Structures are given as structure tokens and as C-alpha cells.
Amino acid sequence: MGTMRHFRVWRGDDTGGSLEDFQVEVNEGEVVLDVIHRLQATQTPDLAVRWNCKAGKCGSCSMEINGKPRLGCMTRMSTFGDSETVTVTPLRTFPVIRDLVTNVxxxxxxxxxxxxxxxxxxxxxxxxxxxxxxxxxxxxxxxxxxxxxxxxxxxxxxxxxxxxxxxxxxxxxxxxxxxxxxxxxxxxxxxxxxxxxxxxxxxxxxxxxxxxxxxxxxxxxxxxxxxxxxxxxxxxxxxxxxxxxxxxxxxxxEPAVTHASSPTGAASDTGSHWHQQGPVPQEPALGADGKLTVAELYLDRPAAASPFGDDQEFPLPPEKLRYNHPKNGH
Missing domain, CATH: 1.10.1060.10 (Alpha-helical ferredoxin)
Structure with missing residues (x-):
């Protein structure tokens, strides 16, 4: 037997909507998409959500969960506290079609x-x-x-x-x-x-x-x-x-810039003959100053610190969340 959890899900369409509260059962090992499906099956059968593989490989179930864009099928409920409210909203950048489904x-x-x-x-x-x-x-x-x-x-x-x-x-x-x-x-x-x-x-x-x-x-x-x-x-x-x-x-x-759809925008011949003879890996050449001139080709630079800030933790507290519906026509 699972535990009851508090969910807030955005309901509406292109004309507007609001966050609605639900108490729903959550079992061990489940992800947010599982809970959304349980809501559809038990409380709100007309809730719209886009999904397909449920394996993190199709990208269909994109949504914003507690303020952060995530995949519903890859966000485990164990990442949230037992008494924490989970707020689910559609992607903010794209127009809402209905509920959690946006027009991409x-x-x-x-x-x-x-x-x-x-x-x-x-x-x-x-x-x-x-x-x-x-x-x-x-x-x-x-x-x-x-x-x-x-x-x-x-x-x-x-x-x-x-x-x-x-x-x-x-x-x-x-x-x-x-x-x-x-x-x-x-x-x-x-x-x-x-x-x-x-x-x-x-x-x-x-x-x-x-x-x-x-x-x-x-x-x-x-x-x-x-x-x-x-x-x-x-x-x-x-x-x-x-x-x-x-x-x-x-x-x-220096190739001229041509529009992709232009009739004259044909690809130029760069003289590449890779199909005839494969390249032989070489040591990186040094410039006159003794430094690598093509260093970026050989370095796997690590990503920088989180742009959200080191002092910011996700998920965000429910009281700090708000969802602004895109304006009509956008």
C-alpha cells in the first residue's frame, strides 16, 4: 500500500487555467509520470499529458516539475520529501494546447x-x-x-x-x-x-x-x-x-552565406576526399609560440557551475512557485 501525496497540476487550455490540488497514492519506485497516469485513471480522466516510451528516450513527457524543466518519466518521487507538494506545469516557452500538452x-x-x-x-x-x-x-x-x-x-x-x-x-x-x-x-x-x-x-x-x-x-x-x-x-x-x-x-x-531555401544555395565542393583514404591520427601541431593551435579539438572541457546558483536547491518550495499562462496568440 502506497502513501498519499499532495499534487498540484495545472489544468487549462489556450484561453487560461489554474493549478488544481489532488491527493493521490504514490508507491515505492514510481516516477512523476506514473502518478499522472494514476490521476487520469482515478480522479481526472480528461487530464491531457504527452508521453510515449517512458524510458527517457523519446522526449515526449517534457514538463516543469516544482519549477524545473524535467522529463516526467525520469523524475523519481523519491527525490521529493514525504510531506512536500509536487507541482506540475506545462513547458513555459511554448503555447499551451491543453493541461500539460504544449504546441512545440x-x-x-x-x-x-x-x-x-x-x-x-x-x-x-x-x-x-x-x-x-x-x-x-x-x-x-x-x-x-x-x-x-x-x-x-x-x-x-x-x-x-x-x-x-x-x-x-x-x-x-x-x-x-x-x-x-x-x-x-x-x-x-x-x-x-x-x-x-x-x-x-x-x-x-x-x-x-x-x-x-x-x-x-x-x-x-x-x-x-x-x-x-x-x-x-x-x-x-x-x-x-x-x-x-x-x-x-x-x-x-571564406564561403558566402546563402539562404538554406535559396535556389542558388547549393553546397560548395570543399575538395574533401575522405571516402578515398581515411585520415591518419596525428599529434597536435604547435604554433610558433609553442602552444596548441587546435587545443579545443583535443580537450573535453567540463561544464561550468550550475547557472541556477550553488545556493539554489531543486525542487523549489511550493510557496515560491507560480505559473504565468502564455498570452493569447503567443
Whole structure:
């Protein structure tokens, strides 16, 4: 026999709603999603919640639990105190459809705007060849389950609805970084596209996205910061600037930014021949000053401290929680 626990669940739709209180049985080993299902079965059969695998791999059951974006299927009830109220609300950044279900079409639209993988010319499917060392750095980003918790917590769109048109968000920054680091991707303007069309410059690396990622992807340190560094190097490096003054533009290895949907936005041939001969791992080269010039390729930098602060503990006390319904039309 389980114990009775106090739950507060947001109920409503796109016109508004409120938090409702429930006393519900909780058994040992259960997760928040189990309790939500029990509420559906015993007290409120019309409660809407999105879920699928219940194994932390589909990303469907994203919600905010006691103020922190989490997966309902991966948040154990044992993490809360016996007398603690558990408050469950929908993702704040996206429009509410009903109860705990939000409209995440924003993310699918941004996915369509991102240029796809562009294989090198003359290479047929099945002929791609690369070594594990070539993909180790970008392989981390393939763990993304598209739960959109990183998108939800990013204040650029969470607090500023007007930014959504120009900002793709951390989920798609790691996709752009993955393709930019891919040894067979022939498109050479990923960095420029991230800056010009995805809104990379809007990100001020607060690392909230890294903090909430259930797959523990180091989104900021391993994807966003390297992309920002490459954009800055390309645009503001004094040697590159001097090169523009001395040489003609067509003599510089700087691809032009073309819109992903443009008819002329075809991928350029970068001269990659990875399919013919795999690269041989080499020791990192030292610059004239004796320092590594490509150190970021060889260092797995640990994530920084929590952006929520060292003195902040989750879950938040129920008396500090509030849920602001998104405005109509947003």
C-alpha cells in the first residue's frame, strides 16, 4: 500500500487555467509520470499529458516539475520529501494546447530551416568512409532526444516571444555544430548560417540549456562556444582582416552565406576526399609560440557551475512557485 501525496497540476487550455490540488497514492519506485497516469485513471480522466516510451528516450513527457524543466518519466518521487507538494506545469516557452500538452511546432519549423547534411560530390551512398576519431567530437550531439527542455529554458525565447523568428535555440545550434564538425559534410558555411540565420549571436552562454539536458550533452561548452569562436575568428581575426585587404575575395577560403531555401544555395565542393583514404591520427601541431593551435579539438572541457546558483536547491518550495499562462496568440 502506497502513501498519499499532495499534487498540484495545472489544468487549462489556450484561453487560461489554474493549478488544481489532488491527493493521490504514490508507491515505492514510481516516477512523476506514473502518478499522472494514476490521476487520469482515478480522479481526472480528461487530464491531457504527452508521453510515449517512458524510458527517457523519446522526449515526449517534457514538463516543469516544482519549477524545473524535467522529463516526467525520469523524475523519481523519491527525490521529493514525504510531506512536500509536487507541482506540475506545462513547458513555459511554448503555447499551451491543453493541461500539460504544449504546441512545440516552433522547433519543427526551425528544423526545416536548417540545411541538411551535404555529402561530397562524386560519393554515392554506401561509399562514405571515415574513422571513429573523426566523429568522436560530434557524436555527443547525436544523443539528443528532442525533449526541447533546452529550448524551453533558454531565456532568449522564454522571456522574449519576439525573438522566436530570428532564433533557433540550443537544440539546433548543436545540430549545426554537428554538421560543421562532420568530416564528410561538404557545406562550408555552417558557421556563417548559424550567425546570420539561426541567431547564434543572441546566445549569451548562461548554460541553462546544459543544466537541464537529460542526456547530459555539454551543449554550451562543446557546441555553442566553439561555433561562436569560429564565427569570431572568421569575421574579426586580424590576420584574416589583413588578408581581405591584400587578396581578392575569391582567393580567400571564406564561403558566402546563402539562404538554406535559396535556389542558388547549393553546397560548395570543399575538395574533401575522405571516402578515398581515411585520415591518419596525428599529434597536435604547435604554433610558433609553442602552444596548441587546435587545443579545443583535443580537450573535453567540463561544464561550468550550475547557472541556477550553488545556493539554489531543486525542487523549489511550493510557496515560491507560480505559473504565468502564455498570452493569447503567443
Amino acid at each position: 511546432n516552433f522547433n519543427y519549423q526551425k528544423a526545416r530551416e536548417l540545411p541538411a547534411f551535404a555529402p561530397p560530390k562524386g560519393v554515392e551512398p554506401g561509399e562514405y568512409r571515415m574513422q571513429q576519431v573523426d566523429v568522436e567530437r560530434s557524436q555527443e550531439f547525436r544523443k539528443c532526444i528532442e525533449c526541447y527542455l533546452c529550448q524551453n529554458v533558454c531565456h532568449v525565447v522564454r522571456d522574449h516571444e519576439e525573438n522566436k523568428k530570428a532564433f533557433s535555440g540550443p537544440r539546433f545550434f548543436i545540430r549545426a555544430a554537428e554538421l560543421d564538425m562532420h568530416p564528410l559534410d561538404a557545406r562550408g558555411d555552417r558557421k556563417e548560417l548559424a550567425q546570420a540565420e539561426q541567431g547564434l549571436g543572441y546566445c549569451n552562454i548562461t548554460k541553462c540549456c546544459t543544466e537541464v539536458c537529460p542526456e547530459h550533452i555539454k551543449i554550451t561548452d562543446n557546441a555553442i562556444i566553439p561555433m561562436k569562436e569560429r564565427v569570431v575568428d572568421r569575421r574579426y581575426d586580424p590576420v584574416t582582416w589583413l588578408g581581405r585587404k591584400i587578396f581578392r575575395r575569391d582567393q580567400l577560403d
